[in-house]
Amino acid sequence: MNLSEFGIDFLESALITVEEDKISQEDAITNDILEYAIDSGEVIAHELCHYKVRGIKINAWNYDEENASIDLFVTIFKGEPRLTKVSDRDVLDAFNKAENFFWQARDGKLSAKIDESDINVFDLVQIIEQSKNEVKNARIFVLTNGEASAEIIPEALEQNGVYIDFQLWDMERVYQQYLIRAGKQKIEIDFLNDFNHKLKCLHMEKVSEKVDAYIAIIPGRILASVYEKYRQGLLEKNVRTFLQFRARVNQGIRETIRKEPDMFFAYNNGISTTAEKVEVEFEDNIPYITKIENWQVVNGGQTTASIFATSTEKDIDLSKVFVQMKISVVRQQDEVGAIVAKISRFANTQTIIKDSDFSSNNKYHIAIENFSRTEWMPTKTGGKATNKWFYERTRGQYLDERSKKTVKEAKIFDREYPKKQKFIKTDLAKYEMSWLQRPYDVGKGAENNFKLFTKELASQKNEISKKYYQRLIAKAILFKEIDRIVAKKNLGGYKANMVSYIFSWLSFKTNKKLNLDTIWENQGINETLNNIIEQMITIVWDHLNNPLKVGMNIGEWCKKPECWLTLKDKFIDTSIINEEIKKLDSYIENDLIGQELSHLELKIIQEASNVKSETWFALAKWAKEYSKFTPFDRKLSYNLGVLANRKNTLTVKQSKNALRLLKQAADEGFSE
Structure with missing residues (x-):
């Protein structure tokens, strides 16, 4: 499927969504493009909204409260049954309309203009206005099911203490993500032909029967160029996504590149990568890497993406930025998943990966x-x-x-x-x-x-x-x-x-x-x-x-x-x-445990549930007056009364404890 065929198929798929979900064509295109953007890791989530007046337009947004960052999305919909071009003027106009929305909302100029019944937009305006002292990062995305030029994307800028980044997701970029997902576009880097460079390396022989290991130093400009071409495809096996400059470590990377680029190598922990194949040539008996096939960054995604993002800023020079790199060539492809997961989990990283990040393997x-x-x-x-x-x-x-x-x-x-x-x-x-x-x-x-x-x-x-x-x-x-x-x-x-x-x-x-x-x-x-x-x-x-x-x-x-x-x-x-x-x-309990209860357990629940609330309240009062039970059991007696009063179904654990309390109380002389 080529780009044109993909664009037609993409539109047809979106139109099916229009019929099924009863939403507008623009909403359907917005959702479907953002599905790829979320898949790529560039976007975390989104909320649809609709606001369009002269000089202002917004189609969707996301507010990351934890990291105090705003994402704004504006869509250019093309309804022709073919892949069509989007003019530079239309793309720039869309960027301007979304940026105007941000600044006017931030300055409190939209609050009175937005109808409170339009809750999604009203909430967004309130969030932008009320968080203006916290939000330091904003990203503006233009989305389109047409084909647009990436050359006219505005450069990132810093204004009034806010770092604003601009991104374009057109059919070509969506198609690239599709190819990566389909396994039709592997990350293959030809250092000699693409960069007129070869990486001096150390080949660790016979380290393991499972992997071949290489250590090298890669120039920051080359790493940034590779990321610019493949984006999150380069980080496909990385368990995290790039969070722009929201995390403190990313800000540190940015500041080091800006102020002390020559110290970057000393300060940074480097990256861990995997590959399907590494081509090496020798010069004066020294090995140099000339090509890497199916290259993936499994640790150091934050470093990689941060170097690229900083490189897009004005007056940034990466000539003194170097990154140490470990390459593990996995010999058996059927073991890639397991080995990469362990590399991600155990390798040293600049930002900690919590076990919850690996929950998909639960x-x-x-x-x-x-x-x-x-x-x-x-x-x-x-x-x-x-x-x-x-x-x-x-x-x-x-x-x-x-x-x-x-x-x-x-x-x-x-x-x-x-x-x-x-x-x-x-x-x-x-x-x-x-x-x-x-x-x-x-x-x-x-x-x-x-x-x-x-x-x-x-x-x-x-x-x-x-x-x-x-x-x-x-x-x-x-x-x-x-x-x-x-x-x-x-x-x-x-x-x-x-x-x-x-x-x-x-x-x-x-x-x-x-x-x-x-x-x-x-x-x-x-x-x-x-x-x-x-x-x-x-x-x-x-x-x-x-x-x-x-x-x-x-x-x-x-x-x-x-x-x-x-x-x-x-x-x-x-x-x-x-x-x-x-x-x-x-009744069979069907909460998270996912196990059916035995007849004995059902009988225990039935017996405990037959006890009236008055009995539990009387027992709780008796236990308090005569200093019976532990404080926990006295409170449990009262809680069981509340549950019985509400006719709540008891769990197996609650039922067993309830019958235990009744027996213990009877043994110690309790009677209603």
């Missing part, structure tokens, strides 16, 4: 991926199943697998794995954390919520059954259906918060006994569930828009546990979904 995620490749969706007609859900365990898997297909095979892949049935790790975390009734954590953002979810996983057994996977997909279906129903209301904003809170409220009101099996079997929700969601929308919308503290930002209010605590006990008649709730005697 056996939980591997199990979900395996089920998603084998478990067909049930059909309503009883005919042959035709599609599955696709779990993207590692970033870009969906694009990766699709890009390796022929045009005909890609169409079959699209039928088997519809794009709307793709979900990623952060999606999974949203489903589960909402089901666990923690919408305030979901509101903290996809990455932060995923970190919390990972901690939750660490405390579980994580043995995933087929039934657990089916119920997980049922949660995904329910979550998406709530999203669809909320979207139809055109409330103007906070949709993500609304969906999570409604999902959590359903979980709470049904004691996590909503019949997920029925949702799985039908691949959808019925009319009664739809109706209760409709009723919940009004209550939740009113609740979120009336924080306890008058004037509090709604987004911040949604992150507070108090927001959830003051919502969950509000009254709503859920009797219409009684048929959708499993009875305790047939």
Whole structure:
């Protein structure tokens, strides 16, 4: 598939999304281009928004609160059924419109002009204005499904204490990412022909039967040039993405290059790389590397990308910047994945890689991926199943697998794995954390919520059954259906918060006994569930828009546990979904553990759940008056009373402790 064919296919795919998701063509193109940008690691996430007036336009944005950075995206949509050119003037005009938006919002000139009902834009304007003392980095992206010249991209600049970087994602750049994903464009560096340079090296012979090892020093200008051409493709096996100059170490790299370039080699730890093949020639018995094939930076991605980014600034000279480099040539290609993962984990780096960065290799995620490749969706007609859900365990898997297909095979892949049935790790975390009734954590953002979810996983057994996977997909279906129903209301904003809170409220009101099996079997929700969601929308919308503290930002209010605590006990008649709730005697616990309970465990839960709240409160009072039990058990007695009063289903652990307390109390003379 050449560039022109790719551009046509890209537009057709986006138009399918328009029909399925009922969004505008510009939104669909924005989403699909950003999917590649996120896959590449250049972008973390995005929120769609629409604002266009004279001299100003914005299509999407992202605010990285942790690193105080703003990303703004503006789209140039081309609807012709062919790959068309985008003029330099249109590209520069788009950059200017997004930059104008940033500065006017920052100076408080847009607050009065934005209708508060347009929540996404209003929130963005507030964030830019209120964080002007914190935000030191902004990136402006022009996105287009046309073909544009990269030569006219404005140079990065520093203005009013803000470092602004400009990036262009047109079809050529998206196509390059596609080729990298498809394995059709390997990173092959010919130092002699491309740079008129060869790397003096030290070849470590017989270090291992698994790898050949080389150590060399690479000029900063060459490393920057390679990164400029291949971008995140060079860092494909690196577990992190480049965070611009947000991290302190990246700022240190930048300052060293600016002020002490001759000291860069001394200050920097260097990079660790892998390769499929290294070509060496000898001169006076000294080895020199002339070519590297399938080159990947597995540690030092921050160093590499920071050198390039700094090189784009005015008056930067990289002639004195040198980087020490280790190259591990993996002899057996089937061992590349395992060896690279260990290099990434153990090699010294300038910024620490936490174990959570490797969560995609957790056996939980591997199990979900395996089920998603084998478990067909049930059909309503009883005919042959035709599609599955696709779990993207590692970033870009969906694009990766699709890009390796022929045009005909890609169409079959699209039928088997519809794009709307793709979900990623952060999606999974949203489903589960909402089901666990923690919408305030979901509101903290996809990455932060995923970190919390990972901690939750660490405390579980994580043995995933087929039934657990089916119920997980049922949660995904329910979550998406709530999203669809909320979207139809055109409330103007906070949709993500609304969906999570409604999902959590359903979980709470049904004691996590909503019949997920029925949702799985039908691949959808019925009319009664739809109706209760409709009723919940009004209550939740009113609740979120009336924080306890008058004037509090709604987004911040949604992150507070108090927001959830003051919502969950509000009254709503859920009797219409009684048929959708499993009875305790047939109920099988389906939280994160993913294991079905034994009959003995179900019996223990049943026995503990039959104890009335009055009994627990009386026991707690008796224990306090007569100094019985430990302080923990006295508090547990009271908590069990609260749970019984709310008719919450007890866990196995809670039930065992409850029966233990009852026996101990009886042995010590307690009676109601």
